[in-house]
Amino acid sequence: MTEPLIQFKQVVKRFGDNIVLNGVDLSIYQGQVTTIIGKSGIGKSVLLKHIIGLLEPDEGEILFQGQSIHAMAPAERNALKMNFSYMFQGNALFDSMTVYDNVALPLAEKGQVAYHEIDRRVRDKLIQLDLEGSEDKYPSQLSGGMKKRVAMARALVTEPRIVLFDEPTTGLDPIRKNAAHAMISHYQKTVGFTGVMVSHEIPDVFYISQRIALLDQGRIAFQGSPEEIQKSDNPLIRHFIRGQVQNEKQSAFSMLGDDPVFTGTPAEAK
Secondary structure, three states, rough: OOOEEEEEEEEEEEEOEEEEEEEEEEEEOOOEEEEEEOOOOOHHHHHHHHHHHHOOOOHHHEOOOOEEEOOHHHHHHHHHHHOEEEEEEOOOOOOOOOOOHHHHHHHHHHHOHHHHHHHHHHHHHHHHHHOOOOOOOOHHOOHHHHHHHHHHHHOOOOOOOOOEEOOOOOOOHHHHHHHHHHHHHHHHHHHOOEEEEEEOOOOHHHHOEEEEEEOOOOOEEEOOHHHHHHOOOOHHHHHHHHHHHHHHHHHHHHHHOOOOOOOHHHHOOO
């Protein structure tokens, strides 16, 4: 396989006496979706934040195209960050801003993009994500599926090389989860970005990922293709997958109780 686009080498991260990452070795390849799975609270989001530079490792190093990020000059690191976009857990939309302004924000903050170019990119993304006509709406007026699409549009409007997704389907019912996963897969193939996703949606993420990494006790216990992890005879891996699949089934059935799964129009479920 070719050289990794991003590589973790023996990365350690502590918060006080708590060691969250304890020698992480991880390879992320260009043009693929790599999904990081693991138990809740085990450090998946911490790992993700190291990629974009929101956190720095206490030990080890992170490489970008074979070059240590820590060894880069400040100007080089700032230029590197321009290649990234981050889709936050919970969408992180600004309630006081319209859909248009939420999507335009990353471009407007740079202060280096002409207004007509901002307008072109924003409207292109709204069309691509079936959000045309919602420009003047506020997040409180949107369905859950539409909010996800607005967050996706904002993540893609800068035309990044790498998009980081932190639990992109948290809080969505099964129909909206499937729609969100399909959306990520479709636009990754269309735009060609490299995706790194944190998720607990098993086995759903296996169908949109090229690589899976299992984080356990601060280390990467497995990294490989979805087919390889499903065929693994490692007791830890098999126990984790069985447990997560059962949890997802129980969650889906609970949503089919007194409340309907979805009461909007098919377009809103996208």
